[in-house]
Amino acid sequence: MSKARELAELGAVYDSGALSNRNIVINGAMQVAQRGTSSTGLGATSGYYTVDRINPNFNSTAGRLTMTQESITDLPGFNKCVKFACTTADTSIGAAEYFLCTMQAIEGQNLQQLAKGTSSAKKVTVSFYVKGNAAATYVCELQDQSSREISKSFSVTTDWTRVVLTFDGDTSGTITNTNTLGIGLMFWLHAVSNFNSGNAGDLNTSWSVAGTGTRAAGIDSFFDSTSRTFFVTGLQMELGESATPFEHRSFGDELALCQRYYYESPSYQAGSAGTGADVQLYHTYAKSASNWDWCTGFFPVEMRSNPTLTCNDGATDGKIGHWTSGGGQSTQGHDPWQVLAKKNRIVVNEYATGGIFGFYFNYKADSEL
Secondary structure: OOHHHHHHHHHHHHHOOOOOOOOOOOOOOOOOOOOOOEEEEEOOOOOOOOOOOOEEEEEOOOOEEEEEEEEOOOOOOOOEEEEEEEEEOOOOOOOOOEEEEEEEEEEHHHOHHHOOOOOOOOOEEEEEEEEEOOOEEEEEEEEEOOOEEEEEEEEEOOOOEEEEEEEOOOOOOOOOOOOOEEEEEEEEEEEOOOOOOOOHHHOOOOOEEOOOOOOOOOOOOHHHOOOOEEEEEEEEEEEOOOOOOOOOOOHHHHHHHHHOOEEEOOOOOOOOOOOOOOEEEEEOOOOOOOOEEEEEEEOOOOOOOOOEEEEEOOOOEOOEEEEEOOOOEOOOOEOOOEEEEOOOEEEEEEEOOOOEEEEEEEEEEEOOO
């Protein structure tokens, strides 16, 4: 893209009042990976594994892959990406198989500017950088909370290429102004028969109720060979029909945005040995006459909803440790009577006798869409 073109497009964006905060996607530069940087043997179970906000979904495939947060030096302006590497091929494919990666699940209240379901519905442009080990064709799909969807294909080569896809506004359906799912931004990387029954010309490129065979028509299969790789970074979704330069945010800003959906205390290790723990909570109220002990701590940011919480005493999930009144660390392995997780805080409640005056533990809090 020429400098003149970049300036013209930024000018157009400025006129619409959105020079900053253009990118609806969180963690598009793939910088934040709270859960870890590598996960192997993926393909049997869907879920979040490494880079925040990226959720690989699988159904009935024998294919397996490794997902990593990869450091890169060959794409100026970026130093991290997501890499999928096929480790077990699947060329005997059943009708219902798929590998559909949700690149971003977006809250409805963050999408009201799309004016979806009105005569003023706005176009959106999705852009990203991709490469692979060989040429391939995949599909990018937007699907709303009412299962209305629109798909567009994109090509991958052995060099980094910026893909730009503009999707029409949808004058039907609505996106509720809440913290629930508004739109899923997804990549189809493997699909046969039920979702890929036609050729590329059959792809559903207009908003409609999600069908089957037209959602990923004409794509190649990521699981066709153990040589297959897929790299992606610089993911952006913005209002309008022009792709502006990728909007970089600071690491701290991206981390805080990701922590709305998931937070893990730094030393959380499920089932590991050791007695250390990051979270140390002390009385927020005087111990009751009946020896009930309450302690409260706060999350770094308010989470999207009351999270699912897992505590760990440094060795075992579901357990916590105690501090004694003398300041020493008591034994691990205590069963809390109640652990409550609200959007902004965690409360531990336990019947405790003697000199106990606080708790220690690690935890992870999950509020993903």
